[in-house]
Amino acid sequence: LAKTTQPISMDSYEGQEVNITCSHNNIATNDYITWYQQFPSQGPRFIIQGYKTKVTNEVASLFIPADRKSSTLSLPRVSLSDTAVYYCLVLRSNDYKLSFGAGTTVTVRA
Amino acid sequence: KAGVTQTPRYLIKTRGQQVTLSCSPISGHRSVSWYQQTPGQGLQFLFEYFSETQRNKGNFPGRFSGRQFSNSRSEMNVSTLELGDSALYLCASSLQGAMSDTQYFGPGTRLTVL
Numbered sequence: 001l002a003k004t005t006q007p008i009s010m011d012s013y014e015g016q017e018v019n020i021t022c023s024h025n026n027i028a029t030n031d032y033i034t035w036y037q038q039f040p041s042q043g044p045r046f047i048i049q050g051y052k053t054k055v056t057n058e059v060a061s062l063f064i065p066a067d068r069k070s071s072t073l074s075l076p077r078v079s080l081s082d083t084a085v086y087y088c089l090v091l092r093s094n095d096y097k098l099s100f101g102a103g104t105t106v107t108v109r110a
Numbered sequence: 111k112a113g114v115t116q117t118p119r120y121l122i123k124t125r126g127q128q129v130t131l132s133c134s135p136i137s138g139h140r141s142v143s144w145y146q147q148t149p150g151q152g153l154q155f156l157f158e159y160f161s162e163t164q165r166n167k168g169n170f171p172g173r174f175s176g177r178q179f180s181n182s183r184s185e186m187n188v189s190t191l192e193l194g195d196s197a198l199y200l201c202a203s204s205l206q207g208a209m210s211d212t213q214y215f216g217p218g219t220r221l222t223v224l
Binding site for chain 2: 034036041042043044045046049087091100102103
């Protein structure tokens with residue numbers, strides 16, 4: 001089971017770039033890495049998913065090194081509304097076990 | 111397109127009672143997964159249903175059960191409630207399944223067991 005580890009919290013200021021790194025040392029060949037965002041009293045919301053190298057969408061970028069033992073979610077120019085908990089998730093494609101990280105609480109200050 | 115809906119949003123029960131939670135997935139989605147979220151354990155996978163069949167199950171006792179109907183709506187039942195069952199219960203739907211597809215989460219049902 002690909003256990004994930006991520007920092008408990010991070011602080012930032014508006015306009016800065018926030019980078020959250022997730023470790024998944026036991027990731028298997030067919031596993032995908034997905035990041036979700038969760039606001040209080042709401043369910044998680046999909047941000048981005050990747051398998052290797054770099055993936056970018058309108059919200060974030062995901063960097064995955066060649067060994068895939070970690071991944072970094074990059075949030076460009078954060079705003080106050082980006083204050084949330086961010087979860088790193090490794091999808092096991094062969095045994096249907098889901099491993100959510102404990103989540104990183106990102107606080108953006110003015 | 112309407113999102114995932116869960117009912118009720120809040121629930122208070124006492125120990126020993128049983129509870130049923132409901133989840134309506136996004137139209138066209140055949141997979142519904144259930145999660146328990148607590149401050150101490152984080153997000154934990156309960157089970158997934160796909161086309162009315164349980165496809166996989168997490169490490170929860172048999173008191174936690176579920177089912178899915180032909181319209182993909184799903185229910186989760188917890189019997190003989192314990193204090194430790196107090197949590198936010200989330201359901202998520204996807205087209206092809208939790209393992210291979212983006213999941214869309216509902217707002218959750220906040221269950222408090224007294």
